[in-house]
Amino acid sequence: MTQSTQTSSQTPTSSPKLWKFHGGIHLPDEKALSNQGPVVEAKLPTQLVIPLAQHIGAPARPCVQPGERVFKGQMIGEPQGYVSAPVHASSSGVVRAIEPHAMPHPSGLPAPCVIIDTDGEDAWAPDRPEPVADFQSLDAEALRARIRMAGIVGLGGASFPSSVKLNPGQDQPIDTLVLNGAECEPYITCDDLLMRERASEVVTGARILLHLLGTGRVLIGIEDNKPEAIAAMRQAVAEQQAQTPAQLEVVEIPTLYPSGGEKQLIRILTGREVPTHGIPAQIGVVCQNVATVAAVADAVLRGQPLIERYVTVTGRGIAQPGNFRVRVGTLASELIAASGGYSGELAKLIAGGPMMGMTLQGDAVPITKAMNCLLALTPAESPDPGPAMPCIRCGQCAQVCPTSLLPQQMYWHARAKDLDKVQDYNLFDCIECGCCAHVCPAHIPLVQYYRYAKNESWAREREKQASEHAKRRHEAREARLERLERERKAKLRKKKEAITPKTKAAPGQSAAVGGAEQSSVSSAADTKTDTAKTDTAGSVQ
């Protein structure tokens, strides 16, 4: 480490132009708690709990049976659809069950998981993809397929399937790959340690992505509170620059939360803004977390699927905070035990950072691909703010909002359940970074109000769609009945014409029957319309 620091001090530090985003806050970074030692390999647990839904998109479908023997790296859940990702066994053993298990989610609700009793052999699957010595020999499609089948998703927390993100389409040329090493959340240091210890894999992964995307430039953004990581990355870049015509650049950015937000980091490094409702590819940028990129290198060069990740276990509620290399599916409780257990009183256990993490009901939940940090906060670190006071319209929330929204106005309207108004203030542009609630002198849980308003809006949208669907179905049914009636009458008329000379009473009778049937149909239709109306009214209330 010292060596790399020296190297970096010798290389001239270029200072490219940086842009600013609006707002943001300076937080006590608390990173020294956990970044003092090297990453420790967590020991193989006796049981692995591997969730089938660890990514945005359709959950994986289990492709093993209870009782079946599985190997390390074997696919146990296959992707369903384009936006999906497979999951793999992170060690060898026997599938004990496929059943719901508590998930790292604030609801504490269980979700389907593959539960594996490990055998301690940690034997690799025989059929895993061949390592590739020269990634340049693979074309974009083959690389994407490899990345997809390795189950790689965004490891920064969003867990969006990477293969999808890396397929911007021919019509959207990508000129810049942005690597996110900002790690702007306080406490978390797993990316910091990853960049220190696996810098060369990160840079190699970046070169693979440059090759895949046909892009000539990568900007690696790292906050300036991680000098060791910056030095290590600069050294790795210097070592590999000769092997690529592309421009590799490590950019030191000022520490300011939330610089690590995808949109914010793109703005800082390129000055471009991702259009609302759009994606970075539209402005020629693809952004990936550094850990994701290291996983890409592992998948392509070593044929190793995403079955482990770095996790920070920290907070003053943890006896010995630090970083672990952890198999996906290890229970959080085992990591906490490996960190010396809890120390003292615990106010909150959080998956993620203090700004955007989610509270956990307990530690009997598996480590997923998306989990970067287990944070145990003491009451002193996370004091109970007490009951919320009235908003005094001080506007500090608007000053710190990285999206330049008006949090206070959104709060008033969310509180009044005025969903149209709160959307007029662009509720859905909110990234829920928590800056507004952090600085609010009235201690109003603003993010909670926005989530509430978003959920209500989605629910309303669903109901609207459901009622429109019902209306369409109803109209189709009406049309069908009408058509059947017409056909029946036509048939009747034909029949009548055919038999008229013989019997004279038949026409009147059949007309009466037809009329009665029609009225019964229309009354049924009326009832249906009424029901649909009541439904719609119900959804508005």
Added chain:
Amino acid sequence: MSIETLAANPHTHAPNSVARTMRLVLLALVPATLFGLYQFGWPAIFLFAVTLLGALLWEALGLALAGRAVRAGLMDGSALLTGWLLAMTLPPWAPWWVGLLGAFLAIIVGKQIFGGLGQNLFNPAMVARIALLIALPIEMTRFVAPQPLFSAAAPGVLDGLGITFGGQGYDAMSGASVLDHVRTELGQGHGLDTVLPGVFDPLTALWGGVAGSLGETSALLLLLGGLFLLQQKVIRWEIPLAVLGSIGLLAGLMHLLDAGRYPGPLFHWLQGATLICAFFIATDPVTSPVSRAGQILFGAGCGLLIYVIRTWGGYPEGVGFAVLLMNACTPLIDHYLKPRIYGRDRRGQPLKVAESQPPASTAGARS
């Protein structure tokens, strides 16, 4: 909606609170207030005490009637601050009931009727000041020259009690404020060159040795208080700068046009309630706009109105009216001057992508 009890992110909080904000503003007011109390002696001290107690009393009553927690409501310090600001704008030797009535107008009429803290459209202290000025033109315009505590001419404790509570006259000592005096003299056709030298000395006005409201005389101490608030980031620079800037600009311009009739910027900055308005009244977060552009517009509007009312209006001092009029504009300003949102243009539409092409299939999947 049991929303407040849920543990949403963020899980840490900046060490600030409404009560802390109010405490800092009160702290910033302390020097100017102590100086004012010293300058105007016991009657001012009694009036100050009555006004503050009155504000707390009315706040407690208002909270109780509204069915809110009285103790928590009083502890936030907002009522104390409102009473304090009101007391600072009163003529220092006004009788006790002026303070109590003013506190009622500020707290009950100006604030609680609107729904309490954070809900009022108008600055409560200014509501009270203007209502009092219109209802009690005599009491609200009788000022005294400074009689520092323990000086020969200063009233003792008993005299002070008599002045504040006993209706004891003080006509012999009363007079007009500088703004009022200059205005009257100008109205009688005297030129500034003869009027000003007797009453306005920039240095005296700076430290505060002139007749005026209880807490408005020392420009220097108010300025220091304001700078402290800026340094503590309790207020932002936009409103104070816009208020002082627009007054200075107008006064300078008019002074250049006719120095005999229009006093220069220094006079307007140092006299009356200009500084307390710029730093303490117009910056009230509840009644001022949120966006930077909005705050500049609001401050400039205040400054403009203050100057216009002082120079051509019917009252010697325009701060109260100016602030209330601009308060009324605040919702409108907030509506029209919104910041540009990330990823959107000024009109709130999503930014155009260089080539107008349909987004790739991933766009739909991600949103």
